[in-house]
Amino acid sequence: MAADYVSPFDERVRAAEPLAPRPASISGRRVMLLDIRKNRGAEFLDRIETLLQAAGAATARTTKEIFSKPAALALIGDITGQADLVVEALAD
Amino acid sequence: MTESDLSRVGAPLPAPALSVRGLGPAEVTVADLTAGGGALLLFVSEECPTSAMALRRLGPLCGAWQEAGLTATAVFEDPLEVAVRVARRLGWQAGVAAEDPPYRTSRAYRLVSVPTAVLVDRGGTIAGTVTGWDHAALVALIGRAGALLGAELAIPEATEPRLKPGCSSKAAIDPELAAAISVQAGTDDVEEMFERGWTDGLPVVPPTPDRVEAMLGSCDGRVSLGPVPPDMGEATLERVAACAVLAGCRPAYFPVVVAAAQAALDPAFNLHGQAVTTQPAGQLVVVNGPVREAIGLNSGMGALGPGFRANLTIGRALRLLVTLTGGGMPGRLDRATQGQMGKVGFCVAENEEVSPWEPLHVERGFRAGQSVVTLIGSDAPLSISDHRSRTPEDLAWILAWAAASAWSTNWWPLEEPSVFVICPEHAAMFRAAGWTKQQLRRFMFDAVHKPAAELRRGETTPFVHAAGPAAQVPKWASPESIVLIVAGGEAGRYSAVLGPCTGMGSQIVSREVGSPWPLTT
Numbered sequence: 001m002a003a004d005y006v007s008p009f010d011e012r013v014r015a016a017e018p019l020a021p022r023p024a025s026i027s028g029r030r031v032m033l034l035d036i037r038k039n040r041g042a043e044f045l046d047r048i049e050t051l052l053q054a055a056g057a058a059t060a061r062t063t064k065e066i067f068s069k070p071a072a073l074a075l076i077g078d079i080t081g082q083a084d085l086v087v088e089a090l091a092d
Numbered sequence: 093m094t095e096s097d098l099s100r101v102g103a104p105l106p107a108p109a110l111s112v113r114g115l116g117p118a119e120v121t122v123a124d125l126t127a128g129g130g131a132l133l134l135f136v137s138e139e140c141p142t143s144a145m146a147l148r149r150l151g152p153l154c155g156a157w158q159e160a161g162l163t164a165t166a167v168f169e170d171p172l173e174v175a176v177r178v179a180r181r182l183g184w185q186a187g188v189a190a191e192d193p194p195y196r197t198s199r200a201y202r203l204v205s206v207p208t209a210v211l212v213d214r215g216g217t218i219a220g221t222v223t224g225w226d227h228a229a230l231v232a233l234i235g236r237a238g239a240l241l242g243a244e245l246a247i248p249e250a251t252e253p254r255l256k257p258g259c260s261s262k263a264a265i266d267p268e269l270a271a272a273i274s275v276q277a278g279t280d281d282v283e284e285m286f287e288r289g290w291t292d293g294l295p296v297v298p299p300t301p302d303r304v305e306a307m308l309g310s311c312d313g314r315v316s317l318g319p320v321p322p323d324m325g326e327a328t329l330e331r332v333a334a335c336a337v338l339a340g341c342r343p344a345y346f347p348v349v350v351a352a353a354q355a356a357l358d359p360a361f362n363l364h365g366q367a368v369t370t371q372p373a374g375q376l377v378v379v380n381g382p383v384r385e386a387i388g389l390n391s392g393m394g395a396l397g398p399g400f401r402a403n404l405t406i407g408r409a410l411r412l413l414v415t416l417t418g419g420g421m422p423g424r425l426d427r428a429t430q431g432q433m434g435k436v437g438f439c440v441a442e443n444e445e446v447s448p449w450e451p452l453h454v455e456r457g458f459r460a461g462q463s464v465v466t467l468i469g470s471d472a473p474l475s476i477s478d479h480r481s482r483t484p485e486d487l488a489w490i491l492a493w494a495a496a497s498a499w500s501t502n503w504w505p506l507e508e509p510s511v512f513v514i515c516p517e518h519a520a521m522f523r524a525a526g527w528t529k530q531q532l533r534r535f536m537f538d539a540v541h542k543p544a545a546e547l548r549r550g551e552t553t554p555f556v557h558a559a560g561p562a563a564q565v566p567k568w569a570s571p572e573s574i575v576l577i578v579a580g581g582e583a584g585r586y587s588a589v590l591g592p593c594t595g596m597g598s599q600i601v602s603r604e605v606g607s608p609w610p611l612t613t
Contacts, residue, residue, distance in 0.1 A: 006304040008290060008334040008416040009177055010325030016152060016183025068365025068596040 129161030198263030323419025393581030407437030469593030
């Protein structure tokens with residue numbers, strides 16, 4: 001049936017965000033570890049941080065307001081200004 | 093599946109003509125698609141996970157291919173509206189076309205399964221095909237395209253899985269069966285809604301322009317209430333009205349639906365978290381004020397159940413807005429482990445007329461004569477029978493302890509609200525005793541405490557771990573975490589409690605209905 005209907009969808013076509021280029025090595029890179037405040041996420045990041053430092057990365061930590069909301073633009077701005085790479089941890 | 097080079101089977105095969113619909117008014121032809129040097133047709137279907145994977149992996153490469161002369165087109169065995177939506181969601185950055193039953197194009201290309209990639213050269217000859225997801229074969233096919241064009245074309249990353257079989261092409265289904273399956277969709281507009289995916293799983297009312305216009309009334313359909321999480325589709329009033337039509341609302345309900353949407357889209361409600369969580373939380377809509385009677389909302393017998401159009405369709409309209417406009421489709425961006433039926437829609441009107449207390453909206457700062465919608469992130473209701481209590485203290489104790497396992501048995505204290513729906517007979521006992529709402533709330537809060545030691549089993553809170561073993565831990569962080577409303581019929585002693593949506597920072601949000609109205613630019 002070719003009836004005309006009003007779509008409940010937002011039909012605008014949005015281009016997918018391209019993935020950032022992957023670094024050949026993490027040695028010497030600044031890596032931000034983002035704790036999203038999910039239960040025990042910090043423990044997971046502790047371990048990741050140890051491994052990253054052993055691989056020669058310089059690490060720093062930051063946190064999101066709450067895991068269930070998108071990160072604030074200001075936080076994203078801070079991360080991109082202070083780090084080459086970011087690791088976001090999910091745990092429970 | 094592997095590459096099946098049709099050109100090796102005898103003479104090169106000409107690419108059959110296309111019988112598809114594209115986005116523009118012009119006919120989609122092989123000659124047009126190959127005009128730049130070559131064409132890649134990717135046959136796919138919405139239901140097929142391998143098709144989705146192919147679209148997601150190849151989509152980002154299409155722009156560079158196009159610059160080199162290779163025009164990619166995803167040919168969906170689905171309605172065009174579905175094709176456009178799926179392509180957008182999966183990041184497919186090239187052409188989209190759709191074919192209807194009986195899938196003549198798929199048949200002409202001898203499809204057995206989707207996805208199938210078909211490379212067509214400038215002369216309109218099939219230069220190779222790959223069926224299913226086969227990374228090595230696709231790299232070879234793209235390499236062949238590059239050789240035809242004299243260019244080096246980008247190839248997909250070699251990520252796992254490198255091999256994944258596809259799903260049966262609709263063209264491969266027995267024609268009689270295909271006809272039997274498609275006959276409904278071809279003649280029945282309600283079935284067409286299912287085909288388009290414009291549903292929550294139940295039949296919907298097709299949103300024809302006339303119905304949507306009637307729903308909008310004097311409102312301007314271009315007015316936006318903002319982006320709807322989680323996929324941030326824009327909630328124009330036209331789309332809100334389309335959802336209200338789909339849900340089965342009468343136009344008279346529309347101001348309530350709009351107020352519910354406005355409340356749900358308030359950042360303080362954190363719909364984003366609620367829409368995607370593994371929790372079962374739904375969005376409870378509580379309606380107060382004169383609008384209840386004006387549009388026939390039931391606050392009496394069966395207030396939490398079926399039977400009343402306004403209650404059932406208003407809640408459903410909001411959920412359809414989240415599911416369709418917002419993209420929070422169960423099993424996709426909605427990751428609820430089990431969900432609950434309240435996520436179909438849950439709208440409750442408070443029975444203010446039999447309540448001994450100020451109604452919810454007055455508690456929240458509105459005047460009694462205002463019509464107000466209040467949104468609360470809530471779990472499913474648990475019914476609480478109490479036919480035997482003879483004192484308000486006993487009844488309050490029974491009600492309060494019924495909620496002791498809300499969220500999780502030993503998760504104490506709860507910051508987020510538990511909503512108690514008090515039935516009229518229970519409310520009458522508190523009225524007779526002269527209890528205020530605040531007294532009842534305080535009594536319930538004080539009643540439900542346990543020593544921390546008894547709560548240290550299985551999942552519990554950091555608060556319990558930090559407390560001394562004998563410390564008395566309350567079920568709720570404060571009396572304000574207990575929300576009290578009155579609803580239900582005059583006979584029967586069944587109240588209910590709805591546990592919270594936790595960990596989201598979701599606050600209760602209220603909006604006045606129809607203020608202002610109509611909404612115009």
